[in-house]
Amino acid sequence: MLGMTQRIAVTGLGTIAPAAIAPIDRFDTAGLSAHAAALVRDFRPRDFIAPMKLRRMNQLSRLTAAAARLALGERKLPAGSGVAIGTAFGTVQTSVDYMQEYVAKGAALAPPQLFAESVANAPGSHVAIEHDLRGFNVTVTQRESSALAAAMYACAQIAKGAAPAALIGGVDEVTEMVFSVLARLGALSDCARPFDRRRDGFTPGEGSAVLVAEALPSSEPLGYFSGFGIGRDTTATISDWGADDARVAAVMRAAMDDAEVERVDAIFASANGSRRGDAVEARAIARVFGDNVPPVVATKGSFGEYAAAGALQLAAAFAALRDRALPASVGFEEKDPELPVAPIESARPAALRHVLVNSISAGGGIVCAVASATSS
Amino acid sequence: MRTPDPTIRIAVTGAGIICSIGRNKDEVWRSIRESRANIAKLTRFPGETFPTELAAEVDADVDALLPIDRRAAKRMSRSDRLAVVAASEAIAQAGAFPRERAVVSTGTSTGGLVEGEDFYFARLVRGRGRTPVSRVLQQPTSGPSDAVARAFDLGGGVLSNATACASGGAAIGMAADVLRSKHADVAIAGGTDALCRLTYSGFNVLQAVDGEPCTPFDAQRKGITLGEGAAYLVLERWDDAVARGAKILAELCGYGATCDAHHPTAPHDDGRGAEAAMRSALAEAGLEADDVDYVNAHGTGTTLNDSAESKAIAAALGTRTPASSSKSFFGHTLGAAGGVEAVITVLALMHQLAPPTLRLNEAAPECPLDYIPHTPRPMAMRAALSNTFGFGGSNVALLFRAVSS
Numbered sequence: 001m002l003g004m005t006q007r008i009a010v011t012g013l014g015t016i017a018p019a020a021i022a023p024i025d026r027f028d029t030a031g032l033s034a035h036a037a038a039l040v041r042d043f044r045p046r047d048f049i050a051p052m053k054l055r056r057m058n059q060l061s062r063l064t065a066a067a068a069r070l071a072l073g074e075r076k077l078p079a080g081s082g083v084a085i086g087t088a089f090g091t092v093q094t095s096v097d098y099m100q101e102y103v104a105k106g107a108a109l110a111p112p113q114l115f116a117e118s119v120a121n122a123p124g125s126h127v128a129i130e131h132d133l134r135g136f137n138v139t140v141t142q143r144e145s146s147a148l149a150a151a152m153y154a155c156a157q158i159a160k161g162a163a164p165a166a167l168i169g170g171v172d173e174v175t176e177m178v179f180s181v182l183a184r185l186g187a188l189s190d191c192a193r194p195f196d197r198r199r200d201g202f203t204p205g206e207g208s209a210v211l212v213a214e215a216l217p218s219s220e221p222l223g224y225f226s227g228f229g230i231g232r233d234t235t236a237t238i239s240d241w242g243a244d245d246a247r248v249a250a251v252m253r254a255a256m257d258d259a260e261v262e263r264v265d266a267i268f269a270s271a272n273g274s275r276r277g278d279a280v281e282a283r284a285i286a287r288v289f290g291d292n293v294p295p296v297v298a299t300k301g302s303f304g305e306y307a308a309a310g311a312l313q314l315a316a317a318f319a320a321l322r323d324r325a326l327p328a329s330v331g332f333e334e335k336d337p338e339l340p341v342a343p344i345e346s347a348r349p350a351a352l353r354h355v356l357v358n359s360i361s362a363g364g365g366i367v368c369a370v371a372s373a374t375s376s
Numbered sequence: 377m378r379t380p381d382p383t384i385r386i387a388v389t390g391a392g393i394i395c396s397i398g399r400n401k402d403e404v405w406r407s408i409r410e411s412r413a414n415i416a417k418l419t420r421f422p423g424e425t426f427p428t429e430l431a432a433e434v435d436a437d438v439d440a441l442l443p444i445d446r447r448a449a450k451r452m453s454r455s456d457r458l459a460v461v462a463a464s465e466a467i468a469q470a471g472a473f474p475r476e477r478a479v480v481s482t483g484t485s486t487g488g489l490v491e492g493e494d495f496y497f498a499r500l501v502r503g504r505g506r507t508p509v510s511r512v513l514q515q516p517t518s519g520p521s522d523a524v525a526r527a528f529d530l531g532g533g534v535l536s537n538a539t540a541c542a543s544g545g546a547a548i549g550m551a552a553d554v555l556r557s558k559h560a561d562v563a564i565a566g567g568t569d570a571l572c573r574l575t576y577s578g579f580n581v582l583q584a585v586d587g588e589p590c591t592p593f594d595a596q597r598k599g600i601t602l603g604e605g606a607a608y609l610v611l612e613r614w615d616d617a618v619a620r621g622a623k624i625l626a627e628l629c630g631y632g633a634t635c636d637a638h639h640p641t642a643p644h645d646d647g648r649g650a651e652a653a654m655r656s657a658l659a660e661a662g663l664e665a666d667d668v669d670y671v672n673a674h675g676t677g678t679t680l681n682d683s684a685e686s687k688a689i690a691a692a693l694g695t696r697t698p699a700s701s702s703k704s705f706f707g708h709t710l711g712a713a714g715g716v717e718a719v720i721t722v723l724a725l726m727h728q729l730a731p732p733t734l735r736l737n738e739a740a741p742e743c744p745l746d747y748i749p750h751t752p753r754p755m756a757m758r759a760a761l762s763n764t765f766g767f768g769g770s771n772v773a774l775l776f777r778a779v780s781s
Contacts, residue, residue, distance in 0.1 A: 107577035115578030120538035125768030128637040137635035141517040141538045156553040159379040230533035365534040
């Protein structure tokens with residue numbers, strides 16, 4: 001059997017990351033139960049995008065275009081390369097802006113350009129036009145797991161030979177509409193503490209990350225996508241995490257089996273500070289690794305939840321492979337005695353062969369990925 | 377990582393559909409046989425005025441068709457409900473399959489946007505602190521996959537994509553790869569979209585909507601008719617379907633996905649991306665142009681799509697393969713279209729009957745193909761393509777093959 005297993009090289013990485021979690025100054029949070037987010041600051045779209053093109057782009061498109069430009073530099077990808085972008089909430093703000101015009105001016109007079117930008121795949125479309133990418137083009141909208149699911153799809157396309165390369169990414173922005181709804185649910189904290197004893201909710205974040213994935217690496221890879229797993233915790237409700245750690249563990253193992261690895265050297269956790277979400281993941285990790293739990297890194301105390309629909313977490317995993325170092329788990333200070341696992345507190349050098357990246361969504365969706373240092 | 381194994385055949389073991397011409401396969405197919413469209417006055421937004429007045433609405437009482445209790449239904453958007461109704465029919469047909477290894481893959485362009493609009497209007501009046509949020513929780517486009525997975529207790533995973541009008545096709549293609557990579561054993565794949573004000577208004581401000589029922593490929597065509605609906609296929613690896621004694625309706629033998637990379641809303645004049653998608657589907661299936669007997673076209677009724685698509689079909693298949701637009705029956709169901717039209721294509725193969733293009737009086741000069749005007753055509757159909765293209769230039773072509781009964 002030829003090419004029945006394959007690892008897909010990641011040869012470029014671009015991120016527009018948010019600043020640290022801080023009080024929101026972009027919109028009014030008076031009366032809400034939460035007031036903080038990880039927001040992108042000092043982002044100058046003009047540094048990345050020509051002014052005439054900027055005009056047609058909403059913020060999501062701008063963030064994605066910038067991250068794609070950073071990932072690619074001046075490179076051109078081979079003909080037929082694809083695009084797979086993930087976004088949890090997509091173009092909520094543009095839809096709100098459109099409805100504002102609709103209310104003010106009537107259904108016939110809202111600006112057509114706003115409608116064109118109101119589709120969730122607008123960012124992916126702009127990136128394809130800018131870099132002449134005529135392969136597949138899909139925008140995955142599976143909540144917190146969107147970017148990992150996009151990566152799974154893109155790697156399948158490359159592995160089966162439908163595309164030689166792809167941009168894989170994710171983008172999300174913090175909007176007043178979504179923030180206020182999440183706050184009303186009581187899901188939010190002003191200080192996300194993944195796995196921490198005192199954790200009391202997640203904090204939303206925004207940003208974009210784009211990875212360049214290739215069948216044949218054109219430069220020294222940061223690492224390789226080596227495996228994926230997908231599943232669903234059927235005990236989850238619409239807006240919360242479930243409790244089926246056996247199912248979560250099964251998906252983690254499925255990703256490792258797909259990668260043909262028995263161990264990983266680190267876990268980039270999905271944990272974001274939610275009481276139930278962090279708990280089900282911790283128990284799942286203990287199930288899979290027993291007494292031999294690898295270092296666990298929680299990144300959502302830095303990026304916030306959603307932030308690029310998981311793409312910033314993927315970016316952190318590949319940066320760790322490249323730099324042979326694990327970042328600190330910002331926001332974690334005190335181990336929770338009820339959880340069998342705690343993340344690492346400080347950054348450290350680490351010779352990493354394989355890392356597991358978990359994405360466990362409220363609502364039950366689970367996607368796990370394995371990133372490896374070598375091609376076999 | 378396991379590569380999607382091209383030697384693994386994908387069986388369609390269930391199909392479900394709801395749109396303006398029927399609440400299920402039997403009703404929909406009867407409408408097709410009888411050349412009966414359902415395009416009428418828009419009623420969903422009483423009191424609001426738009427530049428055009430027609431739509432292909434789902435008239436049925438959707439809640440009465442839901443197989444779940446009222447309390448669970450309350451938290452679901454209309455797009456979710458349509459999805460659950462269609463999925464219910466597909467899953468019932470497929471019989472007993474391992475639910476914990478079944479993934480749901482849905483394409484939708486707006487998800488629960490109409491509920492989001494209601495929420496937005498209510499907030500304007502009551503303020504954000506006093507507007508209940510329960511209905512808007514299903515606004516995101518991940519809602520329908522989550523709703524179907526919850527309603528049928530499916531544990532294999534959830535995938536959603538919002539790739540404009542190509543979403544439903546992309547969802548089915550994505551599911552095929554998941555099955556060929558053995559990340560799951562069964563896939564419920566398709567699309568859903570409920571009519572909402574933003575899209576009804578938006579297509580109008582783009583001047584893409586026909587004031588009369590759409591006339592795809594016609595010299596006088598003026599644009600789309602907006603519709604709503606949902607449809608799902610149940611897909612499995614062929615050997616698994618045979619092993620459990622499932623009835624196989626058709627085979628999904630390949631798909632192609634490309635992007636025009638040309639313009640945010642307009643297709644490339646030459647239909648280059650569409651052509652490439654069709655060729656890619658044929659290549660994946662190991663079939664030639666001559667093996668395709670029918671194309672279920674995207675056929676929206678816009679000047680640009682119908683001419684570009686005709687060129688693409690001619691380039692990929694030649695000018696003799698008949699192609700029809702079933703959007704002439706139930707309008708453009710947007711994110712659902714890929715799913716709805718995949719089910720129509722499967723039904724066409726099962727019945728060896730090609731749906732017609734309704735209201736085609738005179739094909740445009742730039743549309744030189746055989747569009748099967750007015751009446752459905754009984755014909756030997758070995759394989760059929762279903763085309764789905766969207767804003768942002770995404771093109772998906774699904775290739776289905778008939779199974780001998």
